[in-house]
Amino acid sequence: MAAQSLAALNPAAGGRFADGTIGGGGHAEKILDASSPTGWLFGFDRDGVAIEAARERLEQRFAGRYEIRRANFSEMADWVPADSCDGVILDLGVSSPQLDLAERGFSFQGDGPLDMRMDDRQVLTAADLVNGVSADELADIFWKFGGERDSRRFARAIAHDRAARKFETTRQLADLIERLAPRGGKKAHPATKIFQALRIAVNDEVGSLKRGLEAAFRILKPGGRLAVITFHSLEDRVVKEFGRAKARDYAFSGAVDAPEFRQPREPEMKWVSRKAITPDEIELKENPRSRSAQLRVLEKL
Numbered sequence: 001m002a003a004q005s006l007a008a009l010n011p012a013a014g015g016r017f018a019d020g021t022i023g024g025g026g027h028a029e030k031i032l033d034a035s036s037p038t039g040w041l042f043g044f045d046r047d048g049v050a051i052e053a054a055r056e057r058l059e060q061r062f063a064g065r066y067e068i069r070r071a072n073f074s075e076m077a078d079w080v081p082a083d084s085c086d087g088v089i090l091d092l093g094v095s096s097p098q099l100d101l102a103e104r105g106f107s108f109q110g111d112g113p114l115d116m117r118m119d120d121r122q123v124l125t126a127a128d129l130v131n132g133v134s135a136d137e138l139a140d141i142f143w144k145f146g147g148e149r150d151s152r153r154f155a156r157a158i159a160h161d162r163a164a165r166k167f168e169t170t171r172q173l174a175d176l177i178e179r180l181a182p183r184g185g186k187k188a189h190p191a192t193k194i195f196q197a198l199r200i201a202v203n204d205e206v207g208s209l210k211r212g213l214e215a216a217f218r219i220l221k222p223g224g225r226l227a228v229i230t231f232h233s234l235e236d237r238v239v240k241e242f243g244r245a246k247a248r249d250y251a252f253s254g255a256v257d258a259p260e261f262r263q264p265r266e267p268e269m270k271w272v273s274r275k276a277i278t279p280d281e282i283e284l285k286e287n288p289r290s291r292s293a294q295l296r297v298l299e300k301l
Contacts, residue, residue: 001229001295002030004277008227008297009087011035018042018080018088018219020073020212023095025054031089032062042080043068046119046203050095072119074211080219087224088216092209093231094118094199096289106199108174108191114167116195116202126198130167135159145206145234146197154180154194170195196232209235213242217269220300225272231292236276243271243298272297 005027011017011034019028022043032041043066045051051070058066069079073090098118099107105115105126114127129141135155142151157180158167167173177191200206216226230236246269250262276294283290 001277001279001283001290001293002027004279004295005089005091005227005229006030006034008272008277008295009089009225011039011087014038015086016040016042016084018044018076018085018216020044020076020088020090020216021092022054022068023047023050023091024097025057027089027091028054028066029057029062031087032058032065039065041066042076042085044071044073044076046070046072047095047098048120049097053097070119072208072212074208074215076212077215077218082218083221085219085221085224087227088220089227089229090209090212090216091229092205092235102170105170106195108170108189108195111169111171114170114173116199118203122203124202126202127166127168129198129201130158130173131162141201142194142197144197145200146193147233148193148197150181200234206234206238209238210242213239217246217300222300224300226269226298226300227295228297229293229295231294236294236296239296243269243296246298247271267301269298269300272299 009017009031011031013035015035017031017035017039019031019041022028022045028041028043032039043054045054048070051068054068094106098104102110102112105112114125114130116126117124129138135158138155138158139151142148142154148154154177157176161176173194174189174191177194178189181190183190220226228239230239247267249265249267251265252258252261252263254261276296279290279293
């Protein structure tokens, strides 16, 4: 959704931008191009391979106009000055290069180690969760992060099988799930939600997103825009809840929004579009993986 994201951020010469998930540098390249000749970009990514790919892509044309750090985007405000950016983009989820490399362990399409770490400096892997936490904890992960209705049955089966042999590969786990829930002609593999849930848990994606949204708000200047691309309902819900909280004209204490406890305040952000922006037909044909993408845009007041 590069074109839609660029339109939302509307980069101009002299602007300062942050790409919290720079990946291979696709969005960053377009932002720097549109903000030529004096725009500046801060880039972040947890993935060392992605960092090198982005630098290689950007260096020839945009040397001296960007800086990239290997870090979680939740740490943006530790480096980027407050109220300094005209736009921030977050393209969430796992990238195509990560999915396509079996050795990263994100996908069951090829057999690889049960890894799923976006940052290979991190200790915790998917294998650690599958082999190390209780069946109840596994079931909670599968349900909370994957919405898997058979979470408890799958978790009990994993706990049973790992007693005899630890789970080490993606194929080993996917085969167990498929034996328990045969595909029966369905397009989606029955392990899809399990793999999504493990990936989110391993990388603390929900926690990172919540912290990252607040960091993005801090580094945006008034009038600056935040563009977030999500790929599943859990991410999208976090973004919508953040946007609703920032756009409210009142504050309240406690966990319940009770009218009698509301205190008037000025909204901190506004929705640029209340409805999510989705890929057009051309992009869906060129990139089928974008079918679940949703772009939401907020502006700091």
